Amino acid sequence: MKGKDKNDFKKFFDKTSEASDKIEDLLKNLRDDLTDYSKVPFTFNDFIFQLNRRPETILRDVYQIFSDMVWHYVKRLPPDKNATSSTLLRYDMRKLFVENTENPFYADLIFSARFMEMVYSIGKGVQTNRIYLFEGPPGSGKSTFLNNLLNKLEEYTHIPEGIMLKTVWHLDLEKLSYQNSDFWQNIYQIAQKSNNQQIVDLINEQKGTLKSEKFFDISCPYNDHPILQIPKEYRKQFLDTVIDNKSVKKKIFEEKKYNWIFKQEPCHFCSSVYDQLYDILKDPSEIMKMIYAKIFSFSRKFGRGISIYNPGDEVCVNPKQNIQIQNKIHEIFRNDEVKYIFSPMAYTNNGVYSIMDLKENNIPRFKNLHSIISDGVHKVDVREERINTLFIGLINPEDKKHFAGIKSFQDRIVSVQMPYVLDYKTVKKIIKYRFGNIERLFMPEVLNSFCKIIISTRLDKTNSVLKGWIVGNKYNFLDDNLLLLKMEIFSGNVPNWLSEKDKNILASKDINEIKSISKNDGLFGISGRQMLSLFNKFMSKYSQKHKLFTIDNVIDFFEKDIENETKHMIPQNFTKFILNYYNHIILQQVKEAIYYYNREQISRDIMNYLCAINFEIGQEIKCPYTNDKFIVEEEKLKNFEAIFIGAVSNENERLAFRNKQLKEYISTTLAQEIKVHDKKITQTSQFRRLFIDYTSNLKQNALIPFLDNQNFRQAVIDFGTKNFEKYDSRLKNDIHRLIKNLKHRYRYTTSSAIDTVLYVIDNKLH
Secondary structure (H helix, E strand, C coil), X not given: CCHHHHHHXXXXXXXXXXXXXXXXXXXCCCCCCHHHHCCCCECHHHHHXXXXXXXXXXXXXXXXXXXXXXXXXXXXXXXCCCCCCXXXXXXXXXXXXXXXXXXXXXXXXXXXXXXXXXXXHHHCCCCCCCEEEEECCCCXXXXXXXXXXXXXXXXXXXXXXXXXXXXXXXXXXXXXXXXXXXHHHHHHHHHHHCCCHHHHHHHHHXXXXXXXXXXXXXXXXXXXXXXXXXXXXXXXHHHHHHCCXXXXXXXXXXXXXXXXXXXXXCCHHHHHHHHHHHHHHCCHHXXXXXXXXXXXXXXXXXXXXXXXXXXXXXXXXXXXXXXXXXXXXXXXXXXXXXXXXXXXXXXXXXCEEEEECCCCCHHHHHHCHHHHHHHCEEEECCEEXXXXXXXXXXXXXXXXXXXXXXXXXXXXXXXXXCCCCCXXXXXXXXXXXXHCCHHHHECCCHHHHHHHHHHHCCCCCCCHXXXXXXXXXXXXXXXXXXXXXHHHHHCCCCCCCCCHHHHHHHHCCCHHHHHHCCCCCCCCCCCHHHHHHHHHHHHHHHCECCECECHHHHHHHHHHCCCHHHHCCCCCCHHHHHHHHHXXXXXXXXXXXXXXXXXXXXXXXXXXXXXXXXXXXXXXXXCCCCCCXXXXXXXXXXXXXXXXXXXXXXXXXXXXXXXXXXXXXXXXXXXXXXXXXXXCHHHCHHHHHHHHHHHHHHHHCCCHHHHCCHHHHHHHHHCCCHHXXXXXXXHHHHHHHHHHHHHHHHCCCHHHHHXXXXXXXXXXCC
């Protein structure tokens, strides 16, 4: 600012009663809804009014817009009950990357955490003047990710929540003493003298048009925010006057993300216009009346606010100009001080500049960004452009060589690893998107097993950090490298089969420790495209009418039907562990489904057993505690005892247990506690101990009574047929509950539930 002008600005921006009155005048009779302005520029008065009403919405640069956009679409989820850690945050990314997109991108837990960490730093304003490079191997979905991200950013700037503003100069030609050229007047006089009525009529029409020209609008080519047109040294004073909310005002004055308001200069074009207006008008309030604001909506198609450069796009460095606008500016100000000239970088100033892959023309384009990113300055002609742009790029790991030797550039690069998907649930989502709802064609957990084998090729096989947490492989269904456990962690789960000690160890780890075990994962292995090709081949080979895909199909496919190059990516013996893990999971599901905790029924079972062991096999008795009448059967006694000592116990072990219980019942429970101390059977020590052991073992051993029970197996086969009615009510109730729970808890169908139970029985899983 020119020194001689400062007193004039001070009078306008000082918090005197006169200044306050001027602000009050500006706030009268203005529209409340920002969307009323649509795409039509609105006055500085309107801008001040909106600034007063919603300062945090109005005062945003591209970094805040980007951060707000992500949080508009992304929902932070509450901690999962099986979350790996209380600090391992989970996000719902569907609205950002999946919904209403041409090609969905599915973000897994690890990448979501990395991405949101980047968004958080951008929103806080701590990493400006950087380029964010998403680094991942070919086929990791980088292009899909960036396309969807920028499409949602464009969409966001078109809705009320995503409003961004830019400067439009609304020049009042009368106040600037602008006079149209006398060219038409001279022609008019000649036409009159020569009696050429046709030309006279034509010029009369043109003269009417020229007379009606009172204003000339010029949009800032650099998308400058209107607040930047306030002289820098007076912006804080101005905002202090306009904004009433003290807490918001404090935030704007103190938080780093608002530093741009007080530090940035307007572009060379706006600065030149401002200086010219001041030389003519000498009054800041009159200049403010010529500053309009306009909603700045991004358009990728036209390169407005978003520019994406592919490797084949030519590098353009020539300045951009508009001769018609430049001539008009020259006529208005009658000098050459205001130059309407700018570089291609201006289109994405206060926007996003994106480079798709560091190859071909994008290599020099990327290197040209060095000084712009480092200093925020770019030269066009003899003028200096100040660039405030969010720079984003995609690279493959091998492309880092193009900037490896430029230390100063490396310091400006924020690298975000974008590996192949490491969450089997996310892999399943990708498969379902490409092939439709095909999960119904698989036995439960089989598609998960397919996805886990794919992910095994992408994981670091050493896992030294994880092995340091879980010392010794105590779980016989796990592979030696703990890859299956790692997959569960990457899905956000602490498996319930872990010991309490190991659960507590995992739960104590923070997000950085969890990410540390993934730093070498997903940079190799079967790519996303290869995975889809393999799955298509699997479907074609093993598809059978009216039959679901089984775990055996998956194991056979990866052991026999894939090329050696792909087979070598799978860790040694991993398919064996996949089968073991599958067996473990479905066994636990069947146990959960058949387990039935009923205090009354358990009590009846214990009381009937204590009564029955006093009698011979085959006798019909009535239990005095339950009033149940039944025949003492070896099979029923055996099933009860199996809950306590296991199904693999032999006859001697069962008899030893039975005799021990009988002895205690006669000598202590009946003789002392009931007859002497007048206790109820349910109050005796023997009953209480059996009840505790029964309930604790029942779930773990829920299937034991049925594994060698041919009657049970046949009843499962007969389920849903007329033959099922011939079985006793207890057995039918058990099977009804088993099938119902499998369907409701784990989404089995009746058919797949029956097949799974038979698989467990026939393979003697326990």
